Amino acid sequence: MDIHAAIQALVASNSALQMESYQNTEVTLIDHSAEIFKTLTYLSSLLSSMKSPLGTRDNPARICKDLLSCEYKLSDGKYWIDPNLGCSSDAFEVFCNFSAGGQTCLSPVSVTKLAFGVGKVQMNFLHLLSAEATHVITVHCLSTQSAGPGWPVSFKGWNGQIFEENALLEPKVLSDDCKIQDGSWHKAQFLFHTQNPNQLPVIEVQSPPHLGTQRKLHIESSSVCFL
Template identity: 55%
Template sequence: MPIFLSNQSVEMPMLDQGTEIFKTLQHLSTLIQSLKNPLGTRDNPARICRDLYNCEQRLHDGTYWIDPNLGCAADTTEVMCNFTAGGQTCLKPVTVSKLETGVGRIQMNFIHLLSTEAVQHITIHCLNTPVWAVGPSLQPSSRSVSFKAWTGVKIQAGDLLEPLIPRDDCWIKDGRWHQTQFIFQSQDPNLLPIVDVLNLPTADGGARYHLEVGPVCFL
């Protein structure tokens, strides 16, 4: 006895497959468009701020969203974009006193790959305790603080990575708060952010200190 198949039973799988292909093409088209013209929003993040700067130079400095590895939306990161400085991507610390940015290692590695330089400011506020120099000559002492870079490298006085010190008056012991400012600027973006401060003074005998951690900015 012959078996007859209706046209509907044959054509429906083909229609379903065509719909799925169309949806996939639409998604790919939207993805390509977002890569070509990122908006810096959570739904349409840029890789880094420089991408936004290159696409549209009339954007204002402020808060934007980036996704350096262009992965899933779950790891997009909110940053400060400094277009005035050419499109810097600035990561703020989780709190002003902590050397943490809240950015995962994978995303940070991609930021490093996409950048050519980095800068970070750290200030140590001091009460009756020196952290760099011990007198008005402002020469670093053997007890100067040192720093641990993102790569694990130790940054200390006297080496090629020594930070700039625009101000250092922590050596003054007059019962008042003073500060020492450190500027880390490198053509090797992998060194930043700073992840630890080493050899900090012991807080005793009326001596006190606290950190003020600035954002780390990549370009």
């Protein structure tokens, strides 16, 4: 083979390899650019959903007030929240009372049970994100004989503090017919409103031991609302 022809063949081969390498690099850069664009699009969508949540199961708000501050107007009703903003799988449904300033209201699992189906972590975050809380308890009572003066019960709050008559933590008495001693069922209604949200909800109603079987009780719980 002629030396010049060999050199020309070598140069041509090297040029072809360089072109192939350049094309492969270009393809790789295009692939990386596409991945970066997809990531940026996802992050943009995530930030947008956090800034303007929809209150759905897939896009929950932290609390109802977050929905109230959105640009679009929403009606009172049921929405999904996730106070700790972790995985949306632990989000839960609440009633948002926008008419009352954006209250987040948790319904009891049953009106006769002081349980709300929300874990401690989520409840603690809800407390941290709130400035006040409200809860109404109705006590239905049946007295078989005179049980003396005073309320028939005391109340244990979420953080273990006790609400009772003539104490620092004393609920507002909305009505009290339990003082009537006629052998019939009556009721007393108590409003708990506190600027220390971790005191609520009420988790236990306690009847004084000295009453024994003289008085029969059962309770009715409203929703507990945080603002």
